[in-house]
Amino acid sequence: MESFETLSPPVRAAMERSLTSGRAALTRRSLVGACGAALGLGAISACGIPAATSTNSGSTEDRSDKEKVLHFSNWPLYIDVDDKDENLRPSLRAFSKQTGIKVDYTEDISDNDAFFGKIKPQLAAGQDTGRDLMVLTDWMASRLIRLGWVQKLDPANMPHAFTNLDQRFRNPAWDPGRAYSYPWAGIQTVIAYNEKATKGKKITSISQMLSESSLKGRVTMLTEMRDTVGLTLLDMGVDPAKVTEDQYDAAIARIQKSVDSKHIRKFTGNEYGQELASGDIAACVAWGGDLIQLQADSPHIKYVVPDAGYMTSTDNLLVPAKAKHKKNAERLIDHYYRPDVAAELAAYVNYVSPVRGAREELLKLDKEAANNPLILPDAAMAAKAHEFRALTAEEEKRFEQKFSKLIGA
Amino acid sequence: MTAVAQAPAPVKPADPERSPAARRRRRVPYLLLFPGLAWLLIFFVAPMIYQASTSVQTGSLEKGFKVTWHFATYTDALTEYYPHFLRSVLYAGSATALCLLIGYPLAYTIAFRAGRWRNVLLVLVIAPFFTSFLIRTLAWKTILSDGGPVVSGLDTLGLLDLTSSIGLTEGHRVLATPLAVVCGLTYNFLPFMILPLYTSLERIDPRLHEASGDLYAKPLTTFRKVTFPLSMPGVVAGTLLTFIPATGDYINAELLGTTNQKMVGNVIQSQFLRVLDYPTAAALSFILMAVILVMVTLYIRKAGTEELV
Numbered sequence: 001m002e003s004f005e006t007l008s009p010p011v012r013a014a015m016e017r018s019l020t021s022g023r024a025a026l027t028r029r030s031l032v033g034a035c036g037a038a039l040g041l042g043a044i045s046a047c048g049i050p051a052a053t054s055t056n057s058g059s060t061e062d063r064s065d066k067e068k069v070l071h072f073s074n075w076p077l078y079i080d081v082d083d084k085d086e087n088l089r090p091s092l093r094a095f096s097k098q099t100g101i102k103v104d105y106t107e108d109i110s111d112n113d114a115f116f117g118k119i120k121p122q123l124a125a126g127q128d129t130g131r132d133l134m135v136l137t138d139w140m141a142s143r144l145i146r147l148g149w150v151q152k153l154d155p156a157n158m159p160h161a162f163t164n165l166d167q168r169f170r171n172p173a174w175d176p177g178r179a180y181s182y183p184w185a186g187i188q189t190v191i192a193y194n195e196k197a198t199k200g201k202k203i204t205s206i207s208q209m210l211s212e213s214s215l216k217g218r219v220t221m222l223t224e225m226r227d228t229v230g231l232t233l234l235d236m237g238v239d240p241a242k243v244t245e246d247q248y249d250a251a252i253a254r255i256q257k258s259v260d261s262k263h264i265r266k267f268t269g270n271e272y273g274q275e276l277a278s279g280d281i282a283a284c285v286a287w288g289g290d291l292i293q294l295q296a297d298s299p300h301i302k303y304v305v306p307d308a309g310y311m312t313s314t315d316n317l318l319v320p321a322k323a324k325h326k327k328n329a330e331r332l333i334d335h336y337y338r339p340d341v342a343a344e345l346a347a348y349v350n351y352v353s354p355v356r357g358a359r360e361e362l363l364k365l366d367k368e369a370a371n372n373p374l375i376l377p378d379a380a381m382a383a384k385a386h387e388f389r390a391l392t393a394e395e396e397k398r399f400e401q402k403f404s405k406l407i408g409a
Numbered sequence: 410m411t412a413v414a415q416a417p418a419p420v421k422p423a424d425p426e427r428s429p430a431a432r433r434r435r436r437v438p439y440l441l442l443f444p445g446l447a448w449l450l451i452f453f454v455a456p457m458i459y460q461a462s463t464s465v466q467t468g469s470l471e472k473g474f475k476v477t478w479h480f481a482t483y484t485d486a487l488t489e490y491y492p493h494f495l496r497s498v499l500y501a502g503s504a505t506a507l508c509l510l511i512g513y514p515l516a517y518t519i520a521f522r523a524g525r526w527r528n529v530l531l532v533l534v535i536a537p538f539f540t541s542f543l544i545r546t547l548a549w550k551t552i553l554s555d556g557g558p559v560v561s562g563l564d565t566l567g568l569l570d571l572t573s574s575i576g577l578t579e580g581h582r583v584l585a586t587p588l589a590v591v592c593g594l595t596y597n598f599l600p601f602m603i604l605p606l607y608t609s610l611e612r613i614d615p616r617l618h619e620a621s622g623d624l625y626a627k628p629l630t631t632f633r634k635v636t637f638p639l640s641m642p643g644v645v646a647g648t649l650l651t652f653i654p655a656t657g658d659y660i661n662a663e664l665l666g667t668t669n670q671k672m673v674g675n676v677i678q679s680q681f682l683r684v685l686d687y688p689t690a691a692a693l694s695f696i697l698m699a700v701i702l703v704m705v706t707l708y709i710r711k712a713g714t715e716e717l718v
C-alpha cells in the first residue's frame with residue numbers, strides 16, 4: 001500500500017476497507033468460488049464422449065478350451081422350461097451334458113434400447129461385458145455390427161448351424177452371409193383383434209383398423225418403429241425394404257392423424273396381451289409368438305395376416321466384443337441348430353424356427369404347433385413376408401426421432 | 410501419532426489452540442464430514458458436471474461427441490418440448506394438491522384421534538411400499554380397466570361425462586387419460602405427504618387446542634389460527650417431497666397414460682435410450698432442474714417457513 005502513503009488516513013482506511021470487506025473485496029469465499037467456477041468450466045470442456053466405433057475386431061484371447069463355462073443373456077420366456085421345475089431348461093441341460101460346458105443363463109434383456117444402454121459403457125470402452133452370448137433384434141444387431149462391437153463367428157465350429165440355417169435368413173442386408181449373427185427365432189408382426197370387443201367384426205387391414213369408428217380409443221400399435229411403420233407402409237402399398245424418407249414421413253403422418261383424433265389409444269411394448277384379452281384393446285399390431293400363447297387362454301383373440309403383407313424380423317445370437325468364451329458360444333449356437341433341439345424350442349416358445357428340418361421334427365413332437373403358420377409359415381404366408389430396410393446411422397437417428405415424436409416423447 | 414497424543418497437554422498451557430489434542434479435535438469435524446462430502450462429490454457434483462458438458466456437446470454415437478458450446482440445444486429442446494414441461498408441472502401440481510387434500514385429514518386423524526390405532530394406521534400408510542413401485546402402478550391398470558367395476562360405477566353415476574367434458578377423461582374410459590396419470594401420481598406419492606404432515610401435527614401440544622377453546626375459539630377457528638399454522642413445516646415438506654419427484658416421474662405417464670399424456674421424464678428417457686441424442690436429454694434434465702428450483706424457491710419464500718421438519 002506504499003503508493004497510497006500520500007493519501008489522508010481516512011481515505012486510505014476507506015480504500016483498504018473496500019478492498020478487504022466491500023463488495024469488490026477479494027474474500028476467501030469469492031476466491032474459492034471463482035476457482036470452483038473455473039474448474040467447473042474446465043471440467044465441462046474437458047468432457048466428451050469418444051467415438052463409439054471400434055476399429056479392432058473386438059476379439060480377445062479365447063479361454064473356451066480352459067474354462068468350460070458360457071454366460072448367456074436372453075429375453076424372459078424365450079426358452080423351453082421343464083413342466084415341473086421352471087429352473088430346469090431341458091435343451092440347455094442336454095447341451096451341458098454333451099459338451100461339459102456349464103451355461104450361466106440370465107433373462108436380463110427386456111428391451112433392445114434399454115439393454116443397449118446397459119452394455120454400451122463397457123463396449124464403448126473396449127471392455128468385456130461379462131456376457132459371451134446375447135440375443136438382440138435385427139436392427140439392434142445391425143447397429144452393433146456397424147459399431148464393431150460384436151465378434152465374427154467361425155463356421156467351422158458350427159457345422160449344423162452353417163448347413164441348417166433356413167435359406168430366407170441367410171443374407172440380411174446388415175449381415176450378408178451371417179458372418180456375425182445367427183437367428184435365435186423369427187418374429188412375425190401381424191394384426192390381432194379381440195372378437196368379443198369388436199362384436200364379431202373381422203379386422204383385416206391397417207386401413208380398417210385406423211378408420212373403423214367403432215374401434216375408436218381401443219386400437220394400439222407397437223413401440224417398435226419398424227413393426228408399426230412397416231405394417232402401415234405395406235398398407236399404403238410401399239415396400240418397407242425400399243422405403244424412402246418421404247414415404248416414411250407419409251406413413252408417420254398417417255399414423256399421427258389417428259393419434260390426433262384419439263383413435264389410437266397408445267403405443268405398447270409386449271404388455272398389450274393383458275389388455276387385448278380383457279377387451280380394453282379391441283385391435284392392435286401384435287407379435288405372432290405372443291398370440292399363440294394368448295390364444296391358449298383367450299380363444300376369442302384372433303389374428304389376421306393382412307393381404308398387403310406383414311413384417312418379419314429376427315432375434316439374433318451375437319457374441320459381444322471381448323467376450324472370453326466365443327468357441328463355447330459357437331458350440332451352443334450349433335446345438336440349437338440341430339433340428340430336434342430347434343423343434344423342442346419352437347414347440348415351447350412358439351416363435352418361428354429358423355432351422356431347416358425343424359418342421360419334420362416338430363410334426364413328431366407337436367402336430368398342432370407344426371401346422372400353425374405363426375410357428376412354421378406355409379408358402380402362402382411366407383410370400384407375404386417383408387423386412388424393413390437396414391438404415392444408416394444418420395437415417396436411424398432421424399427416423400427414430402420422428403417416431404419418438406409420434407409416440408409422444 | 411500416539412506418542413504425540415499422549416504428550417502431557419499442560420506443558421504449554423498458554424496456547425491451548427496449538428496443543429496436539431486440540432489440533433486433533435479440530436480435525437474431527439472434517440473427518441466426520443468426509444463420507445458425506447465424498448458422496449456428494451462423486452454422486453452429485455461429478456455427474457452434474459458431466460451432464461452439463463454433455464448438454465453443450467454435438468456429435469453422434471459413431472463419431473463421438475465433442476464440446477462445441479452448442480447452447481442452441483437448450484432453446485431447441487425448450488421450443489420442441491415445452492408442452493411436456495407444462496404437462497409435468499400441471500400433473501405434478503394436481504397430484505400434490507390432491508395428496509394434500511387426502512393426506513391432511515388422514516394425518517390429522519392419526520395424530521389426534523387415532524388413539525391406540527395410531528401405529529396400525531401408520532403401518533397401513535407405509536404398507537404399499539412393501540411392494541414394488543412398478544407392480545403398484547401396474548395394479549392401477551387392472552383397477553381402472555375399461556370394463557372394470559370402478560369405471561362402470563363412475564359411468565353409471567354420470568361422473569365420466571362430467572370429467573370428459575373438461576378433458577380429464579376420454580369417452581367412457583379412465584385408463585390412458587390425464588385422470589389416470591394424476592390418480593397414479595397421487596397414489597404413489599401420498600405417503601410422502603402423509604408422513605411429514607403427521608410428524609409436524611403430532612408435535613403440536615394438545616393443550617394449545619384446549620387453550621384456544623378456553624378463549625372461545627370455535628373448532629374451525631382453532632384449526633385455522635392454531636393447528637394449521639403450526640403444521641406449516643409439514644405442509645411445505647410434504648408438498649416438496651411430492652411435487653419434486655412427481656414432476657420428473659415417467660412411469661405413471663408411461664403405464665397409465667397415452668401419447669398425449671407423456672411428461673418430460675418420458676422425453677428424457679426416450680431421447681437418451683431410443684434416439685441416442687444425449688445432448689438434448691442432458692439439456693432437458695437441466696431445464697427441468699432449473700424449473701423445479703425456481704418454483705420451489707418461490708414457493709418457500711411464499712410459504713415463509715424457516716424450518717423444514
